[in-house]
Amino acid sequence: MSLILATGSNMGERLKNLELAKNSLCEIFNFIDESSIYQSDAIEYTNQPEFYNQVLEFELPDHEPEEVLKMIAAIETKLGRVRHIPKGPRVIDIDIIFWGLQKYSSKTLVIPHPSWNERSFVTLPLAELPYFETIQKTFIIPKSFSNTAKPI
Template identity: 45%
Template sequence: MDKITLSKMEFDGHTGCLDFEKKDGQKFIVSLDLFVDRIKGCYTDELSDTVDYANIYEAVKEVVTGDKGNLIESLAQKISDRVLSEDKRISRMKVTVTKPNAPITGVFDAMEVTIERRRKEYVILSLGSNLGDRENNILTAEDALEKIPGITEFKRASIYETEPVGLEDQPYFLNTCVGFYTDIEPFDLLDKIHVIENDLLRTREIHWGPRTIDIDIIFYGDQVIMKPELTIPHPRWNLRSFVTVPLRELKDVGQDHPDDKEVSLYRKRE
């Protein structure tokens, strides 16, 4: 992974909580580390084969000089969002925003915030429940997922009632899929999913057994992960109608009913 650094760019801006900060403005210093998977320009020596530093500089300048927000934390996020949108070759980045004249009584060199962000990926999860109030379990889990910081453009497929797979002597499930964009790392996302499952009293006593909620990562962008604790794409997703039927509302997956299990629409959602 190659790194491009734009260091200590200075701009006049109006980000701040106090009225005089918004009115009079002050100096802000911004530094960027941009990470690119093997810069092609290293081999071709062509300007078009690397990140356009001047374009990035102007993009950051536009964000800083135009911002009227309160926090440099928020300003750093806006800079990250803008820079990642400027060049698709940048896979992740680090932003440091320095406020040398922060209105704080005391002796200090500067106040600054550093954040690290990666390019957002489109993620699809499968949710299922066959214990307790099944629909409420699904809705509660979806709401908790949507509220996770770093998840955006959250979409919900319709809910389907499905015949159990594996252990057949158990209640029918309600199943659905959700899709969203995020820059949360896959294993960190898995940890957050487990917290939601635990909050809904999920137990793992019987393989393929009944459960209050089950949340699986089906796709995480184009990533392929083969670890004992996480496999992406999820194994056998394409063999399970309780996944493919709701999934087709979010992603073109071809065959929509690959097995002989019963799947019926429970609640239509646009």
Template identity: 40%
Template sequence: MQAPKLQTLFLSLGSNLGNREENLNQAIQLIRQNISTNLSISNIYETEPWGNLNQAGFLNLILKIENSSLLPHEVLEKIQKIEIELGRVRVEKWGERCIDIDIIYFNDLVLEDTQLVIPHPFVQERKFVLVPLADVAPDWVHPVLQKTTLQMLQDCPDGGWIKVYAGL
């Protein structure tokens, strides 16, 4: 029997409710337990909300996960369970949340179905994704746009503020 192909995927984590730093730390621990222990973690960034500006700022980071044997929909199911476990309630699009976990890339896969779109459809428009992504994968090439993370960051139209989070 052939071993499953090991995947490289990128997850974006964000939090703007409660103890944002602790929410991210708990999510990382649950991802280690449920998806893979082989993680590279970007710096944490404090960022302006995107989409709905009438809310508190976010803490955001990117996880680069290597050696996962899970398939895309399996990862989606696991991150949705982690969000629920940490208290995420989906009230409004782009609203406040204690934790938000999105799949940004899954190898060089291009996928679009009713549950999941990979690569994430807004990656090139969001500094809160591109800046931490540049920490762990500056030369990663978007499989559709054929641009590196750094090229997309240079072209990014997002005018929101972003700064390295210094902690409490």
């Protein structure tokens, strides 16, 4: 079972931001694999620069999901994320997409991420990872998207 995280950046040096996020995550989780980096338009709040996105696979940690969420938020803050506009531009965004095949729901976190399979910038990079084979046996994977991400 794997922990699947999606990273995104649309401010500053986007490639560097993704690399810094990956390096920070690798300090606390056991890294398995990474996708290519994809470029996509912003969704929901669309008046902002394009995003670079990547999906990362780690071994499932011994921590609880809420604890991991706090660790991720600390990394986002350390890398300069400020939350001024909901869904607005950000130096870094890190989302928990999958926690193995487990389902989890609280006031602050839902796993699997509720809109992962509606987002090409998550689903297309996810398809590059070893754990995708397990995911596609359990979940319906769309064949097309309204907003298609492209590898850079």
